[in-house]
Amino acid sequence: MSKYSQITEYLQYFLEDEVKKTGLSKVVIGLSGGLDSAVVAVLAQNVFQKDLLCVKMPSQYSSMSSLDDADELCRDFSLNAITASIEPMLRAYEEMNPDLNNLRKGNFSSRMRMSTLFDISAREGALVLGTSNKSELMLGYGTLYGDLSSALNPIGDLYKSEVFELARYLGVTQSIIKKPPSADLWDGQSDEADIGYTYAKLDEAMKLYVEERLSREEIVARGIDAKMLDMIIQRIFRNQFKRKMPVIAKLTLRTLNHDFNYPRDITL
Secondary structure, rough: OOHHHHHHHHHHHHHHHHHHHOOEEEEEEOOOHHHHHHHHHHHHHHHHHHEEEEEEOOOOOOHHHHHHHHHHHHHHHHOOOOOOOHHHHHHHHHHHOOOOOHHHHHHHHHHHHHHHHHHHHHHOOEEEOOOOOOOHHOOOOOOOOOOOOOOOOOOOOOOOOHHHHHHHOEEEEHHHHHOOOOOOOOOOHHHHHOOOOOOOHHHHHHHHHHHOOOOOOHHHOOOOOHHHHHHHHHHHOOOOHHOOOOOOOOOOOOOOOEEEOOOOOOOO
């Protein structure tokens, strides 16, 4: 059995088991036309079939190619999908805030999409599936209470380069695999341009630092760019707060997330 065959089998079991524990049977996912959401959608389709609902949430800044890619994926894998545009909400907020820069606009768009998705999940009695990969999570490349929010995330322990490989194994639409990664938050936005390095280079360095726990000096000695590595290390530590639940000030004997740490699926 190949590596990605095993990963696929495990992730599909993970999704089925974790959803079942909640007593629910349906899931929803935001489908952007990008790689990560495509991979999660295909994994979820294999498990939930008609109990998966994909939600396309374009804005006025969404590229037509992304919408076309999402539609093609839906046709290729018979995905049940609806469209819930965030354009009216975003336009209204832009009118109220004419000084809105790209960062704020991107964060607001991401949170509007997640608010929409969680409202649809409440309507459908479904769980929201996350689509953030490990590269993004380690670097903090995501919006708190936006795309970082979910009930379950099957790909959060896969680096972006590994998600590409998994996508190829799953047969994800080639147009999605081949295009440059982008959150599509504003015109011409590119993940790798924002970060300044390709995911291939970033992942190579992060695997040495995170998985193998090598020191900065040991990693540089292997030929990794020191400037890039310093940026990675700074971002990992600076964005730790995005990977944790809100810190609660401890006042009592048993405080949530301090010493009241029951598993999420505990039962009486």
